[in-house]
Amino acid sequence: MFNNQGTLINSIESLSKINIEKQFLIVDNFSTDGTYELLGKIKEKYNIVIKRIKCSRGSGRQIAMEIGYDKATNEDLFMTFDLDTTYTSRFVTLIEYGVKILNHNEIFLNQLCFKQTNFKVKWKDLNNGEDWERMANFLYSGYRITNVREKYYDLGNNYAGRKREKRYATGINYYRRIIKNQIDLFRGWNISSYKNLKRFMEYADAKSSHFIPLLLILIYIKLFNHVYKYSDEINILYVKHKMEFINAPYTDQ
Numbered sequence: 001m002f003n004n005q006g007t008l009i010n011s012i013e014s015l016s017k018i019n020i021e022k023q024f025l026i027v028d029n030f031s032t033d034g035t036y037e038l039l040g041k042i043k044e045k046y047n048i049v050i051k052r053i054k055c056s057r058g059s060g061r062q063i064a065m066e067i068g069y070d071k072a073t074n075e076d077l078f079m080t081f082d083l084d085t086t087y088t089s090r091f092v093t094l095i096e097y098g099v100k101i102l103n104h105n106e107i108f109l110n111q112l113c114f115k116q117t118n119f120k121v122k123w124k125d126l127n128n129g130e131d132w133e134r135m136a137n138f139l140y141s142g143y144r145i146t147n148v149r150e151k152y153y154d155l156g157n158n159y160a161g162r163k164r165e166k167r168y169a170t171g172i173n174y175y176r177r178i179i180k181n182q183i184d185l186f187r188g189w190n191i192s193s194y195k196n197l198k199r200f201m202e203y204a205d206a207k208s209s210h211f212i213p214l215l216l217i218l219i220y221i222k223l224f225n226h227v228y229k230y231s232d233e234i235n236i237l238y239v240k241h242k243m244e245f246i247n248a249p250y251t252d253q
Contacts, residue, residue, distance in 0.1 A: 001035065001083050002029040002030075003168075004035050004084050007085070011082070012024065012048075014086045017089070017092050018095050023048075023049060024046055026048055026050050027051050027055060027061075027063050029052075030054060049068070051063065056125050056130075065123075078115060084164065087156045088156060091155040094109055102114070109155075111131070111134065121137045128181040129235075130184075132239055135235075135243075136190070136235035139238065144244060145239060187225060187226065187227045188227075189236055190234050190235045190238075191221075191227065199233070199234050203236065
């Protein structure tokens with residue numbers, strides 16, 4: 001989490017409506033806008049545990065999970081959330097429903113899963129593509145991905161959108177971060193071949209003018225880095241082809 005002072009309260013308040021006993025495990029990437037200080041003021045009210053550490057999005061999620069490991073039992077569940085998002089009542093209903101029906105070999109919305117399942121597959125040190133990489137890894141490791149048919153953007157109001165990265169850097173450092181994020185996306189999505197680059201461009205509806213910059217990133221990765229590969233497909237399509245959908249009720253049943 002970084003510089004979420006403007007959305008923090010609404011986000012936590014929306015998640016607090018999930019009617020189960022819970023604790024918020026939050027890693028702050030040294031926010032500069034008063035987010036950390038605000039967390040300190042509300043931590044008792046919402047049962048928040050905070051840790052400050054310099055990290056990527058993926059490693060930050062991993063660190064947050066590890067904070068709760070020792071106190072959690074095998075029947076406790078973990079899930080992820082973003083503090084630039086205010087979640088809807090429908091999201092709350094779905095999480096409450098998922099808690100009731102989830103099996104130990106399943107992963108649900110927001111990567112909701114039991115403790116032992118959660119720690120079988122670690123978050124990678126990536127700033128982009130980390131969520132689809134992890135779900136592909138879950139599938140490759142023999143777990144099931146269960147999802148709902150609703151569009152995810154209908155379940156929460158994200159107030160950062162494309163402006164999210166501008167919280168982290170400005171000027172030339174902003175563009176360096178954008179390039180680094182694109183490299184991480186290629187790594188997390190398994191864009192390691194010309195064929196998968198074309199698949200990615202088709203999936204993302206990328207303009208033909210983007211081909212050369214994206215090809216250069218692919219060449220860089222081939223020469224100096226590696227990707228996380230679990231099938232011949234790009235990871236997001238691998239997950240979407242393998243995930244199972246359920247029809248969740250619209251009331252608490």
